[in-house]
Amino acid sequence: MAVIELSNVSRAFTVTSRSGFRRTRREVRAVDGMSFSVEPGEVMGYIGPNGAGKSTTIKMLTGILVPSSGTIRVAGVDPSRHRLKLAKRIGVVFGQRTTLWWDLPLKDSFAVLQKMYDVPMARHRENLATFVELLDLGELLDVPVRQLSLGQRMRGDIAAALLHDPEIVYLDEPTIGLDVISKARLREFLAQVNAERRTTVILTTHDLDDIEALCSRVMVIDHGHQIYDGTLTGLRASQSAPRTLVVDLATSLPPIEIQGATVVKVDGPRQHLTFPTTTSAAPLLSQIAANYPLVDLSVAEPTIESVITQLYTPTRH
Ligand SMILES: Nc1ncnc2c1ncn2[C@@H]1O[C@H](COP(=O)(O)OP(=O)(O)OP(=O)(O)O)[C@@H](O)[C@H]1O
Numbered sequence: 001m002a003v004i005e006l007s008n009v010s011r012a013f014t015v016t017s018r019s020g021f022r023r024t025r026r027e028v029r030a031v032d033g034m035s036f037s038v039e040p041g042e043v044m045g046y047i048g049p050n051g052a053g054k055s056t057t058i059k060m061l062t063g064i065l066v067p068s069s070g071t072i073r074v075a076g077v078d079p080s081r082h083r084l085k086l087a088k089r090i091g092v093v094f095g096q097r098t099t100l101w102w103d104l105p106l107k108d109s110f111a112v113l114q115k116m117y118d119v120p121m122a123r124h125r126e127n128l129a130t131f132v133e134l135l136d137l138g139e140l141l142d143v144p145v146r147q148l149s150l151g152q153r154m155r156g157d158i159a160a161a162l163l164h165d166p167e168i169v170y171l172d173e174p175t176i177g178l179d180v181i182s183k184a185r186l187r188e189f190l191a192q193v194n195a196e197r198r199t200t201v202i203l204t205t206h207d208l209d210d211i212e213a214l215c216s217r218v219m220v221i222d223h224g225h226q227i228y229d230g231t232l233t234g235l236r237a238s239q240s241a242p243r244t245l246v247v248d249l250a251t252s253l254p255p256i257e258i259q260g261a262t263v264v265k266v267d268g269p270r271q272h273l274t275f276p277t278t279t280s281a282a283p284l285l286s287q288i289a290a291n292y293p294l295v296d297l298s299v300a301e302p303t304i305e306s307v308i309t310q311l312y313t314p315t316r317h
Pocket of ligand 1 (some may be wrong): 013016048051055
């Protein structure tokens with residue numbers, strides 16, 4: 001049974017703007033007729049450009065915001081009516097803000113959370129030991145949160161969100177501002193938590209590497225509408241962004257001329273050709289091998305950035 005269910009959910013805001021002495025009011029539909037469901041244990045990437053309606057959706061799922069219309073069920077309940085009851089079953093991480101107590105050492109924040117969520121002491125100790133080890137928090141436990149670096153603080157925040165064994169976690173930009181190593185470590189940790197605990201994860205991010213590393217499903221939204229829901233592979237295949245053939249020749253030559261691919265860049269003996277996602281690379285390879293001094297060749301899939309940029313261009317929806 002689905003753990004999250006939205007049926008025709010919309011949320012509108014009234015925005016007032018002033019020009020001179022005139023005030024005008026206008027309605028912004030931040031989320032517009034959204035329907036989807038998420039199964040237990042799924043990791044869903046929830047992505048879209050700025051202002052697409054991602055935060056508004058997450059706020060409705062946690063019960064902070066009430067939908068203007070439509071129905072939402074999270075873990076079987078209406079989030080805005082049962083916000084406190086639901087709080088025990090969800091975890092939330094906002095990359096830009098901390099939920100930890102600024103002046104307290106990290107370990108004191110964890111102790112407060114144990115009391116707040118009424119987690120049995122044995123379970124709390126067990127979880128804490130696991131997270132301290134996996135997130136390398138040992139030396140940070142006595143440090144006040146305000147003295148932690150962004151990456152250290154984020155690791156603390158993620159542990160804090162998971163200490164009460166939530167069934168669902170919402171992660172809003174969890175890797176924002178982190179260096180490459182911290183990002184990789186965090187992704188590895190989240191993948192492990194999901195695999196071992198079957199925690200359902202909704203991940204909002206602008207970092208598409210987060211999506212590549214973690215999400216079995218990706219939902220793309222724009223202007224409050226779903227514009228894609230499926231696998232990352234499916235997303236790539238659904239778009240016409242071309243694949244690239246990188247060809248290394250024995251010597252520098254004028255652009256290769258073959259059927260079905262076009263040279264887009266010549267870099268000494270290396271030439272880059274593009275060809276449609278729908279065609280196979282094999283016939284191109286044999287044409288090149290038969291007519292040119294071929295040394296090496298590789299095929300590059302369209303980057304997920306190029307696929308998503310294409311999705312957002314207004315002509316496509
Ligand atoms: N409290 C509010 N009052 C008025 N308008 C709002 C409010 N909250 C959101 N909006 C508007 O709703 C739309 C969606 O905003 P939302 O914050 O959900 O987008 P987002 O996808 O999370 O964007 P970002 O990636 O920038 O965080 C935007 O046009 C925004 O200006």
